[in-house]
Amino acid sequence: MKVNRRDFLKGMAVAGTAAMLTDLTVFSENDGPVNERDRPYDQWRIDGAEWVMVIDLAACDGCVDLDIPRCTNACIVGHYTPDDHLYLKVFEVHENEYSNTVYFPRPCQQCEDPPCAHVCPVSAAWQRDGDRLTLIDHTRCIGCRLCQAACPYEVRHFHFEENPKGDDIPDDKFEAQMPFTLFRGKGVTAKCEFCGLQFIGQLPHCVSACHNGALYFGDKNENAVTNAFGTTEVFTDLLARREAFRWKEEEGTKPRVFYLPASSSGNHGHGGNA
C-alpha cells in the first residue's frame, strides 16, 4: 500500500498530539511521578532521617481547662495559620457506651504511602526524597482540592481566602526559619508538615507546648523520640511496651504518627474505625 504525503502528515499529527500529551505527563519526570527539580525547602532537609511522632493518648488530657488545647494553639501561633485551620486538632472521642472519653490529637499522619501525593495533578503535594516528608509546594498548587478528597485523615486545609494573619509573618521568617506552612496568599492547600523546627534543632511547636509531655517527636533512624520534658525514649521500645497502633491501618497508608492507647491493656482502636 502506497503511503502518500497526506496520510503521512495525518499520522504525524495524531502521533504528535498523543506524544505531546503523554510526553509532558509521563516522561517529563526523571523517575516516578515526583519531579524533584525546582523544589522549595530543599535547604531544610536531613537526608537519611525519617521523622516520626508518637502520641500518648493516656497522657493527653485534651487541655479541657483551656478553650484551645496547648498544642493546637502553639501550632496556630507558630505558623500564623488562620484560626479555623487546625493543623493539629484534638478530638474528644467517646467510642461507645462502655468506653471512657479519650482525647485524640490529629496532626498530619505523614504517611509512608500518602494518597494525597498520588492524586495531586501537578505533584504540588509530594513526598520528597531524603527524609520522605510529605510537603506542599505552595507555588505550584492549582487549588483543585483533590488531595483533600483523598486524605483518609482529613488533615488538609484549603486557604479559601488570603491568610488574615499573613501580614503578621515577619519577612525574615521565610528565610531564617524553616518556612513550611508559612503562607500569605490564598487558593492553595496547606497542612501540618511536621513543623520543620527539627532542622534548627528544636521540637515541633505542638510537642514543646504539651504540658503533659504526651507528644513525642524524633528520628526513626536514630530510634529516639523526645517529648516536651526532654524525656527521650527508645522509639521501638516505647511502641512495643505500650502496644502502639497507627490510625486506619487498613487504608494501607502506613502513617508515621504512632498512638499509644489510653488504657494500659492494649489497643482499643480509638478512632481506628472512624
Added chain:
Amino acid sequence: MATVDAGDLLGRDIVENSMLKTSWKWYATFLSMLGLFVIGIYNYYLQLKFGLGVTNLDNKVFWGLYITNFVFFIGISHAGTLISAILRVTGAQWRTPITRLAEEITVLALIFGAASVFIDMGHLDRVMNIVTSGNIDSPLVWDAISISFYFMGSILFFYLPLIPDLAYYRDNLPKRYWFRRFWYKILAMGYKDDEEQLHILEKNITKMSFLIIPIAVSVHTVVSFIMSMTWRVGWNSTLFGPYFVVGAIFSGLATLMMALILFTYGYKLDYYITREHFVSLSKLLLTFTIFYVYFTLAEYLTGGYKSEVHETELLHALFYGQYAAMFWYFIFGGMIFPIIILVFVIYDKKLSDRMVKVLIFIASAMINVGMWLKRYLITVPTLARPVFHEGWNDYFPNKVEWWILVGQFAGFIMLFMLLSKMFPIISVWEVEMEEEMH
C-alpha cells in the same frame, strides 16, 4: 418526484430562515441570556478577587455546586456522541435531522463543563501546571487528557458533516451575504459536491464515529474516578464508572430533547423533525431511564443492605434526613414519573402532536432537574458526613455560587442560539440524501 422537490425547497427555506432571519423574540431571549451571563461573570470576578471564600464552601465540604455543574455539563455533552455516533454506526436513518443539534450540545456542554472545573480552582493562573508538571497518577490528569481529546474530537465530529452544508451556502447564498460567504468559503475548504469527495468525507465521518464512542465513554468514566479513586463513603464504589456513563447519556438525551423541542418551536422545524423522531427518541430515553433506575438500585441496595455504620449514616441522611427532599425528587421526579409520561407518549397514538411535544418536554425537564440534583447528592453529602466525631456539615450554595450557575446555563443557551445563527441547524445534505434513497 415533483412533490419531493417542492418539499425539498420548503426544507431549505426553513433552514435559511432560521439562519438568516432573526425575530425580535430571538433578540429578546438572547439579550436576557447575555444579561444573566454578565451577572455570572461579575460574580466570578468577585470570587477571583476575594478567593473561594466568597462561596459557602469550607474545609469539610470543599466541593459543591461547581463540581456538581462539572459532572452535569460533562454528562449532557454525551448527547452528541450517542445520537450522532452510535446511531450512525448502527445505521439508524431517522437520526439525520437531529445530529447537528446533538453535536452542538456536545461542544458547548464540554466548554461549560471544563469551565466549571476552572471556576472551582483556587489558582486558575496555574492551570498550565497540569501540562508542564502533570502527574499521570492523578485522576484529574486523566480527566484533562480525556476531555481534551473529547473536545478536539467532538469539534471535528461537528465540523466534518458540516462541510457539505457550508459548501452549499458558500455557492448559493445571495451576494449581499458576502460576510457569511467569506467564512463559509474558508471553512468549506474547497469542498466540491462530487462523488469522490463525498465518498472520502463519509468514510472519515464513519471513522470519527467509531473513534469518538470510546473517547466519550472514557470521559465520564474518568470523571467518576475523581471521586471513586478516593476511599470516601459514598464515592468508594466500583460501580461509579459505568453508573456515570449511563447517567451521562441519560441526561444528555433529555437535554437534547429539550433543545429539539425548543428549536422546533422557535424555528418551525416541524417539516424536518416530526412526531416519529420524538417518539423514537422517547424510546431511547425510556430505555436509559430504566437503565438508570437499575444502576441506582444496585448502588443503594448494595450499600444499604450491609448496614456498615458510615454507609448507613449517609443513606439515612439521603433517605430520611436533610437531603431527603432532593433524593426523593430525584427518584420520583427524575425517574419514575418521566417513565410513566414517556410510556404514555410512546403508546398513546391518540395524543396530538403538540401534546406529545409538551409531555416530552416536561419529562425531559424533570429528568434534567433530577439528574442535576443527583450529581449534587453524589458530591455534597459524602463530604458533609463527619469523618471523625464532628457533626454533619450544613453546606448550601450561596448567592455567588447560584449566580455563577445561572450564568453558566445562560451562557450555554446564548452560545447555542449563536451557533444556530452561524450554521444550519439541520444537516440538510444528509436529510436530502436520505430522501433520495427512499
